[in-house]
Amino acid sequence: MSKRRVAITGIGLVTPVGNDVASTWDALLAGRSGGAPITIFDASGFPVRIAAEVKGFRSDVIGDRKLLKFTTRSHRFALAAADQALADARIRPTAEDATRWGCAVGAGMMTSEYDDLTVTHDYSALEGELDAAKLLTDPAANDPMIFCRSQATAGISLITKRYGIRGYATSVHTACASGGQALGTGLKLIRRGAADRVLAGGFDSMISPIGIGGFCLLFDATRNGFLLGEGAGFLVLEEWESARKRGAKIYAELAGDGNSLSSYRITDSPPDGDGPIQSMRASLADAGVMPSEVDYLNAHGTSTGMNDRSETAATRAVFGDHVDKVSVSSTKSSMGHLIAAAGAVEVVVCALAIDRGEMPVNANYKTPDPDCNLNLIVGAPRRQRVRVAMSNSFGFGGSNSSVVLRHPEEVDGKPGQTH
Amino acid sequence: MAKPKIVVTGSGAVCAAGMDPAAVLASVRSGKTSVAPIRQWDTTGWPTHDAGEVADFNARALVEDRKLHKLIRRTDLFGLYAAGRAIASSGILAHRDQLDDATVAAYNDRTGVYVGSGGGNYQNQYDYFPLMTTARGSLPAFGEELANTVNPMWLLRTLPNNVLGHIGIQHRLKGPNACITNHSVGGTLAVIEATEALRNGEADRAVAVGHDAPIEPQMVLYYQRMGLIASSALLPFDARHDGSLFGEGAGALMLETEASAAERGVTPLGEILGGGYACEAEGLVAIRDDGDGVARAITAALEDAELRPSDVGMIVAHANGTQQSDISEAAAIRSVFGTGSNAPPVTGFKWAFGHLIAAAGIVDMTIALAALAIDEVPALATLGDVDPACAGLAISSKPQKPRNKVALIICRGFAGTNAALLLRGS
Numbered sequence: 001m002s003k004r005r006v007a008i009t010g011i012g013l014v015t016p017v018g019n020d021v022a023s024t025w026d027a028l029l030a031g032r033s034g035g036a037p038i039t040i041f042d043a044s045g046f047p048v049r050i051a052a053e054v055k056g057f058r059s060d061v062i063g064d065r066k067l068l069k070f071t072t073r074s075h076r077f078a079l080a081a082a083d084q085a086l087a088d089a090r091i092r093p094t095a096e097d098a099t100r101w102g103c104a105v106g107a108g109m110m111t112s113e114y115d116d117l118t119v120t121h122d123y124s125a126l127e128g129e130l131d132a133a134k135l136l137t138d139p140a141a142n143d144p145m146i147f148c149r150s151q152a153t154a155g156i157s158l159i160t161k162r163y164g165i166r167g168y169a170t171s172v173h174t175a176c177a178s179g180g181q182a183l184g185t186g187l188k189l190i191r192r193g194a195a196d197r198v199l200a201g202g203f204d205s206m207i208s209p210i211g212i213g214g215f216c217l218l219f220d221a222t223r224n225g226f227l228l229g230e231g232a233g234f235l236v237l238e239e240w241e242s243a244r245k246r247g248a249k250i251y252a253e254l255a256g257d258g259n260s261l262s263s264y265r266i267t268d269s270p271p272d273g274d275g276p277i278q279s280m281r282a283s284l285a286d287a288g289v290m291p292s293e294v295d296y297l298n299a300h301g302t303s304t305g306m307n308d309r310s311e312t313a314a315t316r317a318v319f320g321d322h323v324d325k326v327s328v329s330s331t332k333s334s335m336g337h338l339i340a341a342a343g344a345v346e347v348v349v350c351a352l353a354i355d356r357g358e359m360p361v362n363a364n365y366k367t368p369d370p371d372c373n374l375n376l377i378v379g380a381p382r383r384q385r386v387r388v389a390m391s392n393s394f395g396f397g398g399s400n401s402s403v404v405l406r407h408p409e410e411v412d413g414k415p416g417q418t419h
Numbered sequence: 420m421a422k423p424k425i426v427v428t429g430s431g432a433v434c435a436a437g438m439d440p441a442a443v444l445a446s447v448r449s450g451k452t453s454v455a456p457i458r459q460w461d462t463t464g465w466p467t468h469d470a471g472e473v474a475d476f477n478a479r480a481l482v483e484d485r486k487l488h489k490l491i492r493r494t495d496l497f498g499l500y501a502a503g504r505a506i507a508s509s510g511i512l513a514h515r516d517q518l519d520d521a522t523v524a525a526y527n528d529r530t531g532v533y534v535g536s537g538g539g540n541y542q543n544q545y546d547y548f549p550l551m552t553t554a555r556g557s558l559p560a561f562g563e564e565l566a567n568t569v570n571p572m573w574l575l576r577t578l579p580n581n582v583l584g585h586i587g588i589q590h591r592l593k594g595p596n597a598c599i600t601n602h603s604v605g606g607t608l609a610v611i612e613a614t615e616a617l618r619n620g621e622a623d624r625a626v627a628v629g630h631d632a633p634i635e636p637q638m639v640l641y642y643q644r645m646g647l648i649a650s651s652a653l654l655p656f657d658a659r660h661d662g663s664l665f666g667e668g669a670g671a672l673m674l675e676t677e678a679s680a681a682e683r684g685v686t687p688l689g690e691i692l693g694g695g696y697a698c699e700a701e702g703l704v705a706i707r708d709d710g711d712g713v714a715r716a717i718t719a720a721l722e723d724a725e726l727r728p729s730d731v732g733m734i735v736a737h738a739n740g741t742q743q744s745d746i747s748e749a750a751a752i753r754s755v756f757g758t759g760s761n762a763p764p765v766t767g768f769k770w771a772f773g774h775l776i777a778a779a780g781i782v783d784m785t786i787a788l789a790a791l792a793i794d795e796v797p798a799l800a801t802l803g804d805v806d807p808a809c810a811g812l813a814i815s816s817k818p819q820k821p822r823n824k825v826a827l828i829i830c831r832g833f834a835g836t837n838a839a840l841l842l843r844g845s
Contacts, residue, residue, distance in 0.1 A: 045562030070703075099697065099715060107600065109579055111539035120637070121551040128549035130542075132460040132636040147641040148703050152538030152579070152600040157834035160700040166712075169698040169836060170608060173538065173579045173600045181597060185612075192615060194696070194719075209558060210547060213565050214574035259595050261532060263587035266490070266575055278528055278593065282621070396575070397584030399596055 005411065006190045006254040007243040010089025010236030011348045012081035012201075015335050016052035016229045020084060025352055027334060029381040031363035034335050035227050040207055041114070047216045051207045052229035052336030069145045071158065074108050077232035077341075078155055078203035079162065085199065086163065089236035089248065093164045093197075102168040102195035104185040105155050106178025106202030108340040112150045114209045116140045155203060167195045176300070177259070178202055179233065179343025180393035180401030184257030186237045187403075196242060201234030202344035218267075226304055229336025233345030240411070250416040251351040252389070256287025256404035263398055268306045273314030276300075276392065276400050280318045283402035289388050292322045294404075296359050296389040298346045299374075301330020302337055311392065312372045327384070329377040333363035343393035343401055350389035350405045355416055357385050422725075424677045425614050426687035427842070428511075428624075430785040431504025433481070433497050434668030435471035436772040439504060440785040447771045447786065448818070450800035454653065454664055454773050460636055467648045470634045471666030471773030473497070490572055491581050494537055497669035497778070498582035498630030499589070502532075505671035506590055506626055514683045531594035531625030533613035534583045535605025537777040541637035546573050582630055594622040600777075603737075603832030604696075605629055606670060607780030607840055611694035613674050623679040629781035630669035633774075639665060645704060647741055653774070654801050655738035655767045656745050656809040663739040666773025670782035689788045692726065692825065692841040695719025699835030706743060710751030712837040713737075713829060717755050720827070720839040728756050731763045731841070732823035733796045735783045737831045738767025739774050742806070744831060749809040752829075758811035763827075764796040764819040765812045771800070780830030784842060787826040791844025796821050 011021055016034025018024035027034070034052035043049045054077060059068055062079040071079070086092055093101040112120075119140035124131050135141045148154055156169045168189050172181050179202030186200035206212065207230050215228060237254055244250070260282065262268075262275030269275045284291060300311055316323050331349050332338075338345050353359045359382045387410050393401045408416040432439060435453035436446035446453060454471045462468045478488050481500040491499070506512060515526050550568040554561035570576070578584070580598035587593060595616050599605045606629015613625040633639075642648050642665070649662035680687055697715035699707050706712070721728065734756075737748055756762045768783055769775075775782055790797055796819040805814065813819070824845070830838045 042558040043562060045557075045559030046565065047562070098700070103698070109539055109577055111541060111544055117544055117547065118551065118556075121548050122556075125545065125548045126552065128552040130545055130548065130636065132462075133464055135636050135640055136464065141637050141640050142644055144641075144645060147645065150539075150541075151602070151703060151833060153602045153832070153834040153836070154703060156601075156698075156836075157703040160698050160834065161702050164700055166698050166700050168696045169700075169834065170599060171601050171834075172597060173536070174583065174596070174598045175578060175580060185597070188615065188619075192619075209561055210544065213547070213562075213569065214577065216565060217569055217571045218574045259597075260528070261583070261587040261593045261596050263527075263584075263591055263593050266578075266581075266584050266588075275593065282595070395580070397578055397580040397598070398587055399580065399583065399598070 004191050005240035006187050007238050007240045007250045008235050008252050008254050008351050009238050009243050009248040009250055010085040012084025012234045013348055014054055014077040014081045015231040016054055017334055019057055028331050028360035031361040041209055052227055053207055054231050070148050072149045074203045074205040075155055075158055081232035081234040085234040085236050098164050098166040100167055100196040101165040102189045102198040103156055103160055103165045104170050104182045104200045106182040106340045107155045107171045108204035116146045174399035175395035175397050176339055176342055177393040177395030177399040177401040178340035180403050183347050183403055187254050187257050190239050196239045198237040200237055202341040203232035204340035205230035227336035229338045231338050232341050233348045250408045252354040252405040253411050255406040256283045258282025258286055258402045260400045261398045267396055269310035271309050273310050273317055276314035277317050279400035279402040283404045287404040291319045294326055294388045294390055295386045296353050297326050297328045298350050298391040299328050299330040300392040300394045301332055309371045312374055324375050327359050327377050327382050328374045329360055329362040331360055346391045347403050350391045353389055354386045354407050358383050423618050425617050425674055425691045426680050427672050427689045428675050428680050428685050428687050429505040429509030429673030431501035431671040432782050432785040433501050434666055434772045440789045444786050444789040447797045452771050467643050469664055490575050492576055494630050494632035495581045498628050499585055501669035501671040502586050502626050502628045505673045509673035510683055527591050527593045529594055529623040530592045531616055531622040532583055532586050532592050532596045533609040533625055533627045534598045535609040535629035535777045536579045536598050536600050537631035538579045538600040542635045543577055546570055603776050603779050604830050604836045604838040605777035607830040607838040614691045617676050624675040626673050628671040629778040631775055631777040632667040633776045634665045634667050649740055653740040653770045655740045656805055656814055657802055658804040658806045660740050660742055660745055663741050663774045666775045668775050669778045670785045689845055690843040692843055693720050693724025695839045697837050701835045703833050706835055708747055710747040713748050713751035714754050716837040716839040720841050724841045730825055731827050732821040732825045734763050734765040735787050735828045736765050736767040737829045739769055746808040749812055753811045762813050763822055765814045766796050766799050783828050788844050791824050
């Protein structure tokens with residue numbers, strides 16, 4: 001039995017280096033960093049004062065003020081990126097096929113926003129502890145908008161209603177692996193026939209006193225490298241034959257998904273790469289791809305020492321003799337870490353690498369680390385036809401997600417754009 | 420082409436009605452609700468007072484490792500407990516102990532973990548309140564005092580996927596996995612996705628879990644203000660139904676391929692036959708009156724299981740006690756199963772221990788399996804006069820007989836999501 005294949009026919013991005021696909025791609029090729037002093041709030045007293053914020057984002061691109069009241073910052077990124085992806089794919093759900101459309105998103109872990117939490121503190125917990133009786137008249141605790149936007153399913157409720165998606169809609173969260181797992185879910189929904197088209201992606205923003213505070217508390221403040229980002233990435237996934245039939249532009253095949261648990265520590269993978277090895281191998285097997293066919297690896301590459309060493313060991317184990325022929329970059333070096341959005345944004349990067357035949361640089365690379373001896377793309381982007389690309393995302397909690405993409409010509413001998 | 424058979428070899432549950440599926444079923448059959456006055460805070464002056472809290476809540480009894488308690492939340496304790504019971508009762512750990520090292524590694528890689536998690540809560544963020552008091556509205560002061568005031572493990576405690584990560588670490592399971600934060604359908608989707616992974620050959624066995632702990636002041640108040648909370652009791656399909664009440668807890672099932680279960684020679688508790696899913700896309704809380712999403716989810720589950728409506732032996736309805744959900748659910752059941760004397764008996768369990776949100780569907784599955792084993796459709800004990808808008812369902816305040824061993828479990832959540840699961844009991 002032949003598997004139903006899945007085509008990527010639309011992409012959308014809102015990232016710290018650009019509010020759409022074109023500007024983000026230019027910045028990634030140039031290795032421009034999205035990191036800068038935090039402007040969203042006064043971070044002058046925080047151990048970390050740098051982050052990769054989305055810049056110059058205009059909420060009016062997604063609609064009226066009434067809708068915006070039901071959204072957090074990350075929801076607005078999600079709606080903008082999803083709008084872009086659907087416009088790019090030149091297709092939208094209709095009354096006839098709405099039930100055959102699915103939606104799979106990786107959503108962030110933040111509940112109420114700092115400003116809303118402040119209202120409740122000042123009204124119901126001024127001395128530091130909640131007085132439940134005061135909550136009854138607390139303006140934030142009685143505001144249905146705050147309730148709606150603080151729910152874990154707020155994102156899919158906004159998205160499914162906006163586009164009229166009436167099939168399988170799901171929200172997943174495996175921390176930094178969320179976006180990759182959402183795309184894996186989308187792939188499987190189409191393969192098993194539960195949907196013909198899926199709007200899939202991830203969105204997050206933890207650049208707030210609470211989010212940044214949480215990371216500062218957890219990590220040694222002196223630890224280098226971890227740059228928190230924010231944003232969203234969305235893709236339109238379609239059953240391959242129907243995408244070809246309607247003459248859609250196909251960026252790449254979403255060819256394989258693999259996931260595993262490291263079951264080592266909540267925040268780390270083991271130094272020998274156990275865990276990531278299994279997710280990478282599973283994704284290749286799922287795609288029916290040999291390690292020697294892979295030309296580009298978009299690494300998880302958070303640049304925290306433990307993760308980079310573990311991922312390097314895993315990459316060497318999986319690719320063996322071919323490892324030096326795999327071009328590797330972590331685009332987190334430019335965009336920062338978009339947490340629940342990271343996996344989705346980086347799959348878009350892989351789709352672009354295949355479509356454009358060009359791979360973005362690993363920015364800010366100065367001193368080689370002997371423990372991270374991979375064929376890194378340093379200095380300038382690499383122009384090369386990419387047959388197969390892999391994107392890795394490894395999350396707190398130990399979930400590892402690897403996603404494999406294949407060049408359209410490797411699937412049916414035809415270019416992505418047939419006319 | 421026949422789909423591979425997926426069997427259930429272990430189960431676990433915890434909620435106000437008991438600490439395992441048998442105890443919960445016994446409590447349901449007693450006809451007495453475990454919903455009681457809330458003890459976690461003083462509800463004097465509140466518009467609502469009752470919920471299904473886990474009685475004699477004891478963190479050590481749920482998760483023995485005390486060090487872990489600082490890293491996880493109340494909801495995670497429930498999830499880890501139920502998952503542990505499902506895994507242990509299946510016998511896979513004892514079996515693994517007899518294998519050689521290389522085989523153990525492969526066994527762990529071929530064992531998946533699928534979790535439906537309630538996601539974030541409000542109370543956890545209150546850890547920042549003392550800092551806000553100290554900072555007096557100054558963000559620079561907030562930043563400077565951060566490390567002196569807030570639990571350094573705050574971010575880890577916040578992770579919605581803690582149960583997934585810690586099940587893996589505790590039991591050394593390393594296979595395919597998911598953490599589904601999809602409100603009330605999360606636990607049911609964990610079962611559906613685990614089943615698909617096993618059918619697809621991604622793993623040989625997987626534990627599926629759903630867990631939640633929504634009983635906290637701010638959550639209860641929001642639901643009350645949204646008109647979702649009952650004025651006194653949770654009375655599904657009853658003429659007096661006017662809302663739902665929260666419960667808390669977790670449910671878990673150990674799922675395996677037939678071959679994996681046969682390796683140990685165990686007799687399965689049941690079989691997962693199929694699942695279906697549909698979204699109504701009306702917004703976060705709004706649902707359609709005609710039951711469209713529920714009906715489509717049931718139909719999809721029947722197609723997936725290759726069954727006809729007449730093959731269903733009993734229905735465990737979502738039955739959450741809100742008028743809009745009960746009435747639209749009844750419409751959906753009528754549209755798929757008709758109203759004739761052949762329509763399968765219908766029941767629901769939320770009246771007995773409250774609405775467990777992300778854990779609701781999967782706890783219902785554990786009870787349904789236990790009920791099928793004694794060939795009984797437990798009574799909807801609170802049922803008085805049926806709401807005329809819910810007429811035509813085979814519901815009763817007395818126990819009924821299932822028509823056969825196949826149960827349909829219906830589950831509905833925010834964002835207009837609906838899931839349906841078909842299982843066969845033993």
